[in-house]
Amino acid sequence: MPNAVSPTQRLLTADDLTALLAERFGLAAVHCGQLSGGTFAAVWRATLDDGRDVVVKVGPPAGVPLLRYEQGVIAAEARYYRTxxxxxxxxxxxxxxxxxxxxxxxxxxPGRPLTELPGEDAETVREQLGVALRHLHTVTGGHFGYDGAGRASGTTWRDAFTAMTADLLADAADWGVPLPVPAEEILATVDRHGDALDEVERPALVHFDLWDGNVLCDGTRLTGLVDGERYFWGDPLYDFVSPAIGRRMEELPEHPVLRGYYGGPGPHTFTATQRRRLMLYRLQFDILLLAEMPSRGMVGDEARERHEWVTPRLLADHQDLGRPATV
Known part of the structure; x- marks a missing residue:
């Protein structure tokens, strides 16, 4: 039976997917099955008649409302992998x-999500993730922000980050999502810390969404960074947010991602300005987690639980950003 968990996920059967592959790309699938884990696109695994195993990601149905930054993200994922x-x-x-x-x-x-790997083995993979991020961040773009027409970008990181944040706040307003801090206060906070954003002068490639479910491993070997459709060009520090969801990376100086990223044991520390940027990034990330709920069909207890989980973190970062800035 077709299976979807949010309105953005297209309802497909195995026959639908087989026909789609044949029509779009001339591929013949002999077996296919839906994969779980994501909430945006429909994701299937298929075996082709030439023996290749593939993953097929199909974007939302035409006309389904999306967040502003999600316009064209399936094509963006292909660009990310190719880049x-x-x-x-x-x-x-x-x-x-x-x-x-x-x-x-x-x-x-090959491999399985890091969510399925136990304790110490997961730490080993996270250290390899840090090494991979160090290499990823050497790739430089021609502008800051997202690529693709109509998506937030800018000639400076301050401009791009402000536009990205403004779009999320507009999405929250459009969908009627209550935020624990008024939009104008959030934008004023971003503006007040613009000097910290101005430290970022090179638009590095940022994956953005490296929670454990998007990190693949085979045993204790890192085998893939997937779901890169939300990538953008900006501050490498942003990629320290999602590997430590619910925590503050700057308070985890021995974190294995930092150990791999900086090439040795900790403690690894951040400057006061870098800490301000990390707070800004978590603030934006948490706004996204709230703003996307209606588009994902999250209602009732599910929406309430996410709101209760995100809100204290958002308020804590906003409060700390309100303290006198230090360099």
Whole structure:
């Protein structure tokens, strides 16, 4: 039976997917099944008649309301994989086999999500994630922010980050999502800390969404960074937010991601200005977690639980950003 967990996920059957692959790309699938884990696109695994195992990501149905930054993200995912694959072979990403505006077909990588790996083994993979991020962040773009028409960007990181934040606040307003801090206060906070954002002068490639479910491993070997459709060009520090969701990376000086990133044991510390930027990034990230709830069909207890989980963190970072800034 078709299975979707949010309005953005297209309802497909195995026959639908088989027909789609044949029509779009001339591919013949002999077996396919839906994968779980995401809440935006429909994701399937398929075996082709030539023996290749692939992952197929299909974008939302036409006309389904999306957040502003989500416009064109399926095509963006293909661009991310191609960019990383061409620029840094040290970072494992799947090869893009076929892609168009709302379907991408990639090779299946070995391994399973880091969410399934126990304690010490997971720490080993996280250290390798830090090494991979160090290589990923050497890739430089021609502007800051997202790529693609109509998505937030800018010639400076301050401009791009402000536009990205403003779009999320507008999304929250459009969907009627209550925020614990008024939008004008959030934008004023971003503006007040613009000097910290101005420290970022090179638009590095940022994955953005590296929670454990998007990190693949085979045993204790890192095998893939997937779901890169939300990538943008900006501050490498932003990639320290999602690997430590619910915590503050600057308060975890021995974190294995930092150990891998900086090439040795800690403690690894951040400057006061870097700490301000990390607070700004978490603030924006938490706004996203709230703003996206209606588009994902999150209502009732599920929405309440996320709001109760996110709100204290958002308020804590906003409060700390309100303290006198130090350099």
């Amino acid at each position: 990383v694959g061409a620029a840094t072979p040290h970072v494992p990403v799947p090869p893009v086999l076929h892609a168009d505006d709302d379907v991408v077909v990639v090779g299946l990588l």
